[in-house]
Structure formats: C-alpha cells, structure tokens
Amino acid sequence: MHRLKALLGFSALLGTAFPARAIPRVPPVASYRIEAAWDGEQKTLVGRETVTFVNRTSRELPDVVLHLYLNGFRNTRSTLWRGLPPPSGSAAFGFCELKRVALPDGTDLTRRISFETPAGDNPDDRTLARVPLPRPVRPGxxxxxxxxxxxxxxRGVLRTGWKDDFVFAGQWFPKLAKATDAGWRGRPFHSSTEFFADFGSYDVTLLLPAEVKGKVAVTGRVVEEADDAAERVRVRAHAEDVHDFAFSFSPRFEVRKETVAPKGLPRVDVLLFLQPDHRRSRERYLRAAREGLALFGTWLTPYPYPVLTIVDPPTGSGAEAMEYPTLFTGATAWLSPAAGGEPGAVTLHELAHQWFQGMLASDETSEAHLDEGLVSWISARATTRIFGTPSPVVEAFGVPIPMRSLKRPLPEGESQDALDQAAFSRSDPVLRETWRSLDDAAVRTNAYSRTALLLESVARTSGEQPLFAAIREYARRFAFRHPTTGDFLGVLGEVAGPEARDLVERGWTSAGAADYAVTRASTRRAAPGAGYLGEGPRRAYRAPAAPARSFESTVVVQRLGEIAWPVEVEMRFEGGQTVTRRWDGRAEWMRWRITGPRLVSAVVDPRRTCLLDVNRLNDGLRTEPDPTVARAWGHRLRFLAQNLLELFALVAVLPGASW
Amino acid sequence: MKVKGNALPFLWVRGLVAAAATWKALLLALALNAALALVVTAPLASRLHDLLDDRPTADGLAKGWDVVLGAHLLRSEPGLLGDRARLGEIEQGTLPLAEWPRLSGPLAGLLAAGFLHAALSALLAGGFAGRFAAERERGSLAAFFSDVVRLGLPSLFIGLVGLAAILGAFLLFVELPREATLSPDLRWDWERTGLSLLRLFAFLGAAGAIRAVVAQSRAALGLAKTANPVLALASGVGFVLGRPVKALFLEAAFGVTALFPLALWLVFAPSWSGGDWRLLALLVSGQQAVVLLRLFARTAHLGAAMAWMRGAREASRPAPAKIEA
Incomplete structure (x- = not known):
C-alpha cells in the first residue's frame, strides 16, 4: 500500500512537472535513464545510462550512432578544436569515454565500437561513435x-564545463544521433554548430557534493533530493518531451522561484539560479522571463512546459547564453547597466529558443538559421517591446559605461556584422549547411544577424501581422516534429503569401548583398518641342525656344547588389511636393522622367523596409549639394581634435590632469 | 595682486594669478592648438563633404552620431578613419602600445599632430617658466619669446623624459597586467573590475607624479641661473620626493580645474546641426573658452609650482645676520 501510495504520489509529482501540454506531441523516440556521480577533483562524471530507442523511421537500422560531444575537447586534433583557441593547460581538455555498451541480455557490444569519420572529414575526431547491432532494429x-x-x-568553454565551484554540464553523456528515414543523422562536433536529437523522456539521478543541495538547476524539474553517504546529495530530475538534458550547480547560487501566470496562458514556475555578484540583474532576468512568457505565448504558442529554469553563470565560465529544453543560461555582469538592455535581451533570446530549439527542434547542425535566425528576430521585437531600445555600452577598465545619448535599434543595431559579411566576404548563403560554412563568422552572421534582418525586412515589406501569423502557424504545426527550411517556407507562403516566401528565399539563397543606389538625380528647365512637328500636311517647323517654367527631372535607381527587393522611390520637389513610385527592384536599373516643379532629391526605400541594403548612404541623391551635415561634423571634429591635442600636451609634456 | 603662503589653496590661487598675467601667450597657445586642429581635421572634413553633401540619406547624422547610419558610413568608406580593425582595437582598448605608430589615415594624422602639439607646448612651457620666474614684464610677448628661445629646448628635453616615463608607466601599469586583470579565471566580477581600476589608478598616480616632477623641473629651470635641464630635472625630482603627497594634490587640483569646464560643456552645451550661424558663433566662442581654460589651468599649475619652489627656497635660506647698532 505504501509503495502504491508512493507510486501514485510520484506520478502526481511528475504530472505537475510534465509532460508538455497544450501542443499535440509525437511519441517518445529516444529516452534516457542516467545515474552519474560527480568527482569534483577530477571534474568527471562517471555513470551508467539506459537508452530506450523506438525506431519510428521507415527503415531498418543496423547500428546506432552515438554523439560523444566532450571528445571535442579530448585533444587538439579534434574537429572542434580547429575553432578553439590554443589550450592553456590540462584543464582545457575533456573527454567522454564509452566503458561498456551492452544489450539488456548481456550481449557486449563494446568491442564493435568504431569512430565515425564521414568522408573527407577529420580521421582524428572521436565525437561520433558507431555501434553495430547483432540484428537491425526494424521500424516500430x-x-x-x-x-x-x-x-x-x-574548464568552461563552448557551453559546457566548470569555473571554480560553478559547474555547467551540457553535452555530457553519450547521446544518440537523430534517427531519420535516411538513417542516422549526426555530424562530428563542430565549433560553430549545435545539436539535433530526438524527443524522449529523461530520468537522471546525480550524486553531487552535499553543499549544493537545493542549488541544482536541471532540464525539467528536480523531483527528489536526498542526503547520501560521504557528504553527498542524491538529486533526481525528470523531464519529458525534451531532446536534451543539462544541469548546473554551485554552492553560491542564490535561488529565486516565481510562479508566472500570464493571462489566458498556463502557469509556469520560473526558477532563477543567480550569482551573488549579479544581484542587480535579478529583477531584469525575472521581468524578461515573466513578460517574455506572456509575449511569446501570444505570438507563438503557449509555453509547453510547467517549469522554466534560468541559470546565471559567472563571467568567463564559457556557459553564457546557451539554451537547453526548459533551461537556459543568461549572461550579465556585476555593474551591467539597465540602459544597455542586458540581461533582458539575452534572456528573451534564450527564452525564445524554448520554442524554436526546444519545441520545434530543427537541425541546428545544418539549418541553424531556423532556430537562431527566427529567435534573433522575434527576441529583438520582444526586447524592444519590453525594455525599449537599448543604448550601446562601452567598457573601460572593467566598468561598463552606457552611452545613453545613442540608441541601438534592434535588430538593426546588433546585426551590422551581417551587412559587413554581405559586403566584403560573401562566403556562404544562409542555406548552405551550417557546418560547411567558411568560418564561425559566416555561421554567426548568416544564422543570426542576416536572418533577423531578412525577417524584419519582410515584416516591413509584406506586413508584420502576416509574418507573425505564419510563424505562429509554423510553431503550432511543427511542434515536436523537427521541421526543415522547406516546411518553414511552405507555411510562410501559405499564410503570409507568396511575396513573403519569395523574399525570404531570395535572402537565404544568395551570399551576396542588397544594394540600391540613386545614381542620377537631375533636373533642368523643360524646353518646348522643337524641329519638325506634326504629320503629313500638318508638319511644321518649330524653332528651339526658351525653356518653359516647368522642369524636366530624371531619376535613375540602380540595383548594385545581387538581391532584388521591391522598393519605393520617393522624389521630392521644390515646394514640398513628393512623388512616390514603386519598383519591383528586379531589373538592373530603373529610370523615371517627371515634368513638374524642380526636383530637389530622390530617395530609394525611404521607409527603410529593406534592412539588407548594405549601403544606406547611396540610397539618396540631391540635385544640389547641401553641406549642412558635413559642416556640423567638421565643427564637432575640430573641437574633439582640440581637446585630444590638449590631452597629448598633458600626457606627453606638461603637467595638469585630464584623466 | 599678491597672494602669499604655500598651503594648497594659496598655491592654486597663486598659479591662476600668475597664469592670468600671461594671457597674451595663452591666446597664442590657443591659436596654435586651434590651427593644428583645423589642419589635422581638414582632410577628414573635406572627405565628409564629398561623401555626405549629395546624400539626403545622411541627414540623420546632422544632430549627432547614429549607430546604424554610422555603421553604413564606415562600411561604404572603410578607410574613412583609418584601418577598421585597428579602430576596433582602439575602441576595445586592446591595441598594444607598439602598434600605435603603425596607424594609418586620420588617426595617424592625429597622432602626429598630437606629438607636434606636445612639442610646441613644451617649447612654450619654457617661455611660461621664464615669465613666472621674472619679477617684471610677465605679460610681455617679446620677453615670453625670448624665454622660449632661452628655455624652450631644455623644457622640451624635460618633457621628453616625462613622456618616456609616462609611456613606461603605461606599459607597466596598464598594458602588461591587462590579461591578468581581465582573466576569466577571476571568480567574481568585482575582482575583475577592482583590479582593472587598480591598474588605472596606479597608472594615474604614476603619471601624476611624473607630471608633478616635470612641473617642478620646469619651475627649477625658470629659477636657475643656467638653463641646464639635467640639473633642473634633478631639482624637480628632489622637490617632489620631499613633498610627494602635496605635489600630487596640487596636480589633482589643477586637473580638476582643467576638466571642469569641459565636463560642463559636454553635459550642457547644445549640438550644432549645421544650419544656424549665430548658434555656431556662440558655440565656437564657448568651445574656445573651454580649451583656453584647459590651457590656463595647465599653465597655472606651472605658475603654482614656481611659486611653491620659490617659497620653499626662501623658507630654507638662512636668516640674515643681525646688524648691531
């Protein structure tokens, strides 16, 4: 009876924690039961896992493929290490070693393990292991x-590791690659790509130092915490409908719990594990989570889990700003100024991942833009809505200084690197498989910034409501189904219209830039017709006469970039009159001739709809130069130079102080 | 107006009074500063006219810097301010001292003009030292130029030694410990900030002490019968070592005096957006007043150093023997 009660109690506990709700789910594919013990001296986790895999593909699988992500840190020959700085000591290295792989009947498969090195890849990499099975796993x-x-x-780097007494364990256990109808889909661990896995449940028991009792953050929820022998605490965590499991602990965490119940949306327990020196950021973390859950719940779908855990890592821990199902890390600093928008912006970014990385779970190794790009755009919108437009922050001698007089509008202000990439490098289109991209900069700009700018441009061109509606439908339709770029474009075309889909495709398939320029804006008095005019007997000669009062103006707009975008061209005339023309932007150039008042200026895309345009300055041209702006800057520069010269005199030669 | 006494407030006032007497020379220093600034910014200002005059899309820059538009400007003209990568390093504060001479474009021009301005200021400091030491004709420009000819080069030598010492202090306190104080291994953010600020204050303290030595050395130069910069430097070092705290406070007092008008200006002055000429005239006058006040404060420090050294020497001179009636 007691056992039955305990079982019922435990089920009820799990019921409040999981499963995910509101969204129809697919049955579990890869579930894990793990027991592991942490050795603080060796920085190791020694454990055993039972993996339950259900083959829901349409083909037989003769083997299994396991990710051993931590082997990326095994030595400097790994594929991962090609993107890391040189090691600074033994603490920089890590590993994940398979001690034994067996079937429940005792069949030992350990000797069969081989390391997977896809053709042309790095033969020294040990992050992907293949285990042939005695007999294939048939569908079902x-x-x-x-x-x-x-x-x-x-030592903390690339989303995982430790710093002092803080530990963040990500990618720490042997994990199945993603099973697909084409076989196992797994890539060696690469510095600029992330992860792809099947959904399932996780039941994880950890033996940790007793001092971290109550200070363990996990994917899902801690369902049991009990003292164990030898000054240890046994922590049991459970999560369902997730595709990864991470945890973190530190005896110095300050834990804050808050229940958030946005209007019309399910209640969510928000747990914040904060560094003591980051207390100033506590309310900003919680506000971002509170208002972000409401906003994304409305814009996308309701948050599908009853718990959300935020881990605030210490600066320099390598664990900053990373997302896992139901858990993510933030990033802030002791003196982080509110005017800079942090940690609000990073919290909203990682929170948005709960939908795109956590729930939709597209392939981040090949199609990172589906996660990072959509997240960058929607979290920029949320940040601006909740915290306003942030100011840039410069840091001098460890003190962050917000430049309050300047504003960094999102996503434009933080995405200029994408335009630099499009203007100068042009190495990869967004749709190139992420891991094949030239370098980390190409991945970062394409997956994050370029896609964010592209989506903002589509919102401004085709309307933001249709775009929101399309993304909402995409999230609803493909929740827990690992959608692809094709799925996204399909929904986009269906809901937001073919133009929106076409624009996104243009932005994703080209490595080049958008660049429209007004290359000619001229105006002259219109001369009446001269020469032989009229037909047949009515033909008459008219001598050239003095120009009339009206002006004949010519405006030429050229498409200098590879990407075509529909644009407006606004022509401004003397007396304040404006004429606007719309152009589909496809041809190399377009010319307009207008007779009327004197033309003053012409501007292409005056409402700034195409944020992918790499050169905003050449978007306009005057018929007569106006030195006002340059004059103002000349004046500012002279005063700046006077003061800098005086500073030189102080530092170099004369006494006085200005520092 | 005569103010006596060697207490800090008295020295501060005496320095200001002394500097005020040399107003003609100060105006000359201001003219030099403005002319050099005009020359060094002319190419960039001209390039901005080429880039912006025809472009209505640049109008957003009229009132001040715009983060997005500025990024477009620097992308369309990558060399506008010099090498973009080095510019980024300067912004981050990570450009090593050894790389500064390799700057290109307007930044290199500014650096060169900075050294020229510093050298000219050092020569003029010789003139100021001579005038402050003189009992008469403190405001005479002719006498000032004669002092520049007599004491300018020794003053430049003292300045060069000061420059070398300040660069050494920068290397020692700012550059070398940079990695250690920004190390990700530090557990708490306040450790990182605290150590970084310690680095800054150590440098400021060292630089302040060096500048105090330079000031007292120039004062010694003015007071000496021969223009020997080595002897003057030795006097300056000895004087500051004998009164280090007061010397640093004097330095700080004039530092604040120099910075205060600039800070007020940066906070309260309106921005000129290129149109209203009367506002421009007002702003230019105000700006020149700010720069003049900075020059004034810097010169006043030398005046105070001179008064202090003279007072100290007089105090240490043995009292004359009593004459019996």
Missing part, C-alpha cells in the same frame, strides 16, 4: 542499450 521496434561511461568536463 524498441532497442534498449546499457552504456557505462566516464565524462570529464573541461
């Missing part, structure tokens, strides 16, 4: 694997 069949492993976490 279940495979259970027992895996003993030992993982060593490196």
């Amino acid at each position: 069949e279940t495979l259970v694997l027992e895996v003993d492993f030992e993982s060593r976490l490196p």
